[in-house]
Ligand SMILES: [Ca+2]
């Protein structure tokens with residue numbers, strides 16, 4: 001199906017499209033922020049918005065690590081894996 005005639009205009013030629021011309025990577029059927037392809041790969045339900053891959057905190061850091069006075073500013077940094085858009 002030509003891109004201009006389908007519902008998903010930017011499907012890569014390497015992706016498998018459904019009858020609407022959309023690849024699983026382009027669909028988020030339950031609108032939970034994780035595309036259908038990722039949900040299938042992670043074993044979560046692409047039709048259930050309460051089912052999505054877990055978000056994991058990979059690193060967490062505070063600077064400074066010791067607070068010496070009330071009102072002191074502390075910088076927090078974290079990195080997560082998994083995502084919801
Ligand atoms: Ca989803």
Ligand SMILES: [Ca+2]
Nearest residue numbers: 045046048051
């Ligand atoms: Ca889901």
